Amino acid sequence: MGKVKKYGGSSLITADQVSCIASNIEAGDVVVLSAPYGRTDELYQRFRHFSSSEARNRALAVGELESCYAMQLALAERSVKSEIMSFDNMGLVANQLHGGCVVKAQPDKIKENVANGIVSIVPGFQAKTETNQLAILSRGGSDETAVHLAIALQLACYIYSDVTHIYDSDMNNLECITYQSLLQLLDGQRPMNKRAVEVAQQYNHPIYFGHWRQSEPGTYIGPKAHAALS
Numbered sequence: 001m002g003k004v005k006k007y008g009g010s011s012l013i014t015a016d017q018v019s020c021i022a023s024n025i026e027a028g029d030v031v032v033l034s035a036p037y038g039r040t041d042e043l044y045q046r047f048r049h050f051s052s053s054e055a056r057n058r059a060l061a062v063g064e065l066e067s068c069y070a071m072q073l074a075l076a077e078r079s080v081k082s083e084i085m086s087f088d089n090m091g092l093v094a095n096q097l098h099g100g101c102v103v104k105a106q107p108d109k110i111k112e113n114v115a116n117g118i119v120s121i122v123p124g125f126q127a128k129t130e131t132n133q134l135a136i137l138s139r140g141g142s143d144e145t146a147v148h149l150a151i152a153l154q155l156a157c158y159i160y161s162d163v164t165h166i167y168d169s170d171m172n173n174l175e176c177i178t179y180q181s182l183l184q185l186l187d188g189q190r191p192m193n194k195r196a197v198e199v200a201q202q203y204n205h206p207i208y209f210g211h212w213r214q215s216e217p218g219t220y221i222g223p224k225a226h227a228a229l230s
């Protein structure tokens with residue numbers, strides 16, 4: 001059974017990091033990738049003088065695509081079959097062209113890949129509008145991509161970052177945390193996107209949070225604060 005595994009920008013800076021992550025990917029997994037750390041900020045800076053349009057969205061989405069191509073190369077070296085999904089076949093519909101959120105998830109093509117043992121590489125932070133244009137979600141939106149796909153596919157959701165655990169306000173590592181407590185703890189979009197946690201809470205779908213280098217997660221995020229790591 002595949003898993004949804006999301007890797008943030010801090011996990012995707014070097015080719016070595018991508019190769020290490022590839023060694024933890026299994027047949028049928030759904031790998032959601034962000035842009036390499038800092039890349040999206042650079043892209044927003046570079047295209048700041050242009051007004052919002054689908055063409056500007058394509059430019060802003062380049063960082064996530066870079067990560068996807070790097071991952072496909074690393075998986076191919078390991079003879080792992082993969083397919084890079086595009087905004088119009090990943091099955092996510094957004095409510096706005098830019099800065100909105102996902103309002104519909106029907107990832108039929110990814111479901112087929114999971115059943116066939118093919119790894120789906122999904123550029124995070126993007127979706128399509130009702131009129132089939134490339135939409136860009138709000139900042140940190142790759143977490144939302146992962147949570148929606150995990151819920152729609154009924155697969156376990158792993159969010160990997162550059163720390164082993166979510167920590168509390170005294171910097172103590174937490175083995176488990178409720179959605180509610182995490183929402184209070186979030187510092188802007190770090191270490192997770194607020195909207196993604198709200199969606200997981202709405203559907204009671206657990207999230208496993210951990211470090212990109214290891215498969216085993218550190219913190220369980222769920223409806224109750226009990227340790228349920230597997």
Ligand SMILES: Nc1ncnc2c1ncn2[C@@H]1O[C@H](COP(=O)(O)OP(=O)(O)O)[C@@H](O)[C@H]1O
Nearest residue numbers: 008009010160161162163165166167187190191
């Ligand atoms: N309560 C917290 N628990 C864990 N990490 C936190 C917390 N608050 C802030 N962070 C910071 O969030 C960072 C990860 O968030 P971010 O850089 O957005 O990750 P990613 O690149 O994986 O999307 C960590 O390096 C950590 O410094």
Ligand SMILES: N[C@@H](CC(=O)OP(=O)(O)O)C(=O)O
Nearest residue numbers: 008009034040139140141142
């Ligand atoms: N790259 C996008 C989306 C994202 O989710 O990033 P990260 O997973 O690195 O927080 C952003 O910077 O907003």
